[in-house]
Amino acid sequence: MSHDTFRPLRRPRLLPIIPSPPHERYLVHLGIFNQKPKSQDSSSFHYIQTPLSRLIMKYEDNSVAASVLLESSPVMLAPWHCLSPSTMTNGTSEFEATWSCLL
Known part of the structure; x- marks a missing residue:
């Protein structure tokens, strides 16, 4: 919603306002990463790992990255x-x- 008019925004107008690319928002939606604001008054985010994202990291313990690379x-x-x-x-x-x- 636009704070000026309190009306919904259409996607073409909304996407340039949102600071993160669509693929990052999608990975957050899937639960692979989490968003954390850079500061309390900031509109930009850091992306932090979740237990699921640690499974696909190459150099983590209990990683399944080698299996994923092999199967694909x-x-x-x-x-x-x-x-x-x-x-x-x-x-x-x-x-x-x-x-x-x-x-």
């Missing part, structure tokens, strides 16, 4: 990309072949 590598994802074409028979999936009479 092209070598590990390649079999999943080939899964759909390998299940198609004559251009139809097994689901369509089995249930096409009911669709």
